Amino acid sequence: MTLPIDPYERRPVPGPPSPVARPPMGWWRRHRVLRNWLGGVASAVVVSVISGVALAYLTPSGDTPGGGAPTSAAADDLPFSADVLYRGNHCAPYVVNAAPGELSSPHRVVDPDSRVRPADDEVAEWMQRVDAVPAEGLLLLTLQGTSDKTVVLQDLTVEVVAPKGPAIEAANLFYPDAGCGAGESPRLFRVGLDAANPRPVPEAGVDLAGNKIPAVAFPFSVSASDPEIFTVTAEPGRCDCSWRLRLRWTSAGRSGTLVIPEDGRLFRTAAVVDTNARKFIAHSYKGCPGALLWCEE
Known part of the structure; x- marks a missing residue:
């Protein structure tokens, strides 16, 4: 077999020896x-x-938690359902930029003769409709697993979004319902929004049957057959505060943080200066003269 010849290799050839010139290199x-x-x-x-x-x-899109818009797992990806209802605490007033004669009723169906106070969801809808700001917030949070797999709720934190405003000097205060001591849930927490490090603090409570339940801190667990109901009372102290919650969870090797509320909005709770404020109560408390929906206390 003849090997190929390297054109750059010097090889002996018959006759007088003479070098073979290399071709010029590039x-x-x-x-x-x-x-x-x-x-x-x-x-x-x-x-x-x-x-x-x-x-x-x-890398997932979106800002990191604590910087700009919050991130949250989509509702379809969560191993549990979260029902959120935010309203003012019972017996606490609301600040509304409206005159009493122009303000709508907190009831969906207005019955001047009815003495039944509005339901929680009616008050929550009324707050959104008239842009009412509660003097003390009440967050009702119901969590339930969507399968037999247990979901561990690791921690619940509060983020107060700066800047904080001062207390509102109210001209009018409105009470959409009256009478304290509404039915309480087993898991009660209270948070001071103007604290240096606001956090939900567990409180003792009672269940619907009147049984006393001690204060219990996180973590909790939920499943499809074992839900949990949390009530978070937000006290503004001396500030007009906008805030949200972050719920950290784990389940079956997965983990995440649910931002509450999920739609990017914020809860708002404001302290009020009521020195010169007039106070008005909804018609369903004790009735108002004529067709008035709000009567002065």
Whole structure:
């Protein structure tokens, strides 16, 4: 077998010995060091581009918690359901930028003769409709697993969004319902929004049957057959505060943080200066003259 001849190799040939001339080498082949250096640079660039594309694809979009808009798992991805209802605490007033004669009733169906106070969801809807700000917030949170797998609720934290405003000097205060001591849930928490480090503090309570239940702190667990109901009372202290909650959970090797509320909005609770405020109560408390929906206390 005849091996191929290297055109750059000197080989003996018959006749008078004479060297075989090499063909001229190109500039690129002569500069071996520069060629190797440029090759290394090109490889590094390719690796960097590929790494950047991979990171952009694998990194979830959205701001990090605590910086700008909060992040939260989509409701379809959660292993539990979360029913959130926010209203003012019973017996605490609301600040509304409206005259008493122009303010709508907290009842969906107005019956001047009825003495039944509005339900929690009616008050919550009324708050949204008239942009009412409660002097003390009441958050009702019902959590239930969506399968037989247990969900561990690790922690509940409060984030008060700066800047905090001062207490509101109210001209009018409105009480959509009257009478304290509404039915309480087993898991009670209270948070001072103007504290240096606001956090939900567990409190003792009673269940619907009147049985006393001691104060219990996180963690809790829920499943499809074992829900939990939390009541968080938000006290503004001396501030007009906007705030939200973060609920950290784990289940079957998964974990996440649910931001409450989920739609990016904030809860608002404001202290009020009521020195010169007039106080009005909804018609369902004790009735108002004529067709008035609000009568002065």
